[in-house]
Amino acid sequence: MKISVHAVGRMKTGPERELADRYFERFAKSGPGVGLEFSGVTEIAEGRGQGANERRRDEGQKLQAQLQQGTALFLLDERGKNFTSEEFAGRIGLLRDGGRKALLIAIGGADGHDQPLRDQAELVLSFGALTWPHQLVRVMLGEQLYRAATILSGHPYHRS
Numbered sequence: 001m002k003i004s005v006h007a008v009g010r011m012k013t014g015p016e017r018e019l020a021d022r023y024f025e026r027f028a029k030s031g032p033g034v035g036l037e038f039s040g041v042t043e044i045a046e047g048r049g050q051g052a053n054e055r056r057r058d059e060g061q062k063l064q065a066q067l068q069q070g071t072a073l074f075l076l077d078e079r080g081k082n083f084t085s086e087e088f089a090g091r092i093g094l095l096r097d098g099g100r101k102a103l104l105i106a107i108g109g110a111d112g113h114d115q116p117l118r119d120q121a122e123l124v125l126s127f128g129a130l131t132w133p134h135q136l137v138r139v140m141l142g143e144q145l146y147r148a149a150t151i152l153s154g155h156p157y158h159r160s
Helices: 015-034 052-066 085-097 115-120 134-153
Strands: 002-008 037-044 072-082 102-107 123-126
Touching: 002 052, 002 134, 015 037, 015 134, 037 052, 052 102, 052 115, 072 115, 085 134, 102 134
Parallel strands: 002 037, 002 102, 072 102, 072 123
Antiparallel strands: none
16 A cells, blocks of 8 residues: 655755654655555645635645545544554554555644545544644654554564
C-alpha cells in the first residue's frame, strides 16, 4: 500500500526538516518489508482566503485534487481521536490487509480541515490535545509511520 503525506505549509531548512526527513527515510526503508511504500510528502501553500472558512475551503480543494479513487484519507487534527502507536499501526495494517492500494495522511493548515474533508476521512487523528507547530507534527508523523512499520514487522524498536 502506498502512503503519502499532504502538508499545508512549507518546511524550511533546519533541524526540524532534517529530523522529519530522517524518520521518513527510515519509514521508506522499513515499510516495503511489511507491504508499505512511502510515496513522499506533498506541500502546498496556505490558503489565501480572507477568513478561516475560505482558507480551509481553498486548502481542502487542493487536497481533493490529489485524492485518487479508492485512496483512504487520514486527517491530523487536534480535535481528532487519540490513538496509541499500536492502534495507529493496526489501522494502517487493516487498510493494507483489506486490499487498499493507497493512504493519504493530511496535515492541515493553521485553521484546520474543511468540514467536507472531515466527513470524508476514514480517520481523524490527533497527536494530543495540545497544539503543535506544523514542523513538529511532520516530525512526529514521520516517526509514527516508521514506528508503525516496525510494529507491523515485530521489530523491537517499539517497546510496549
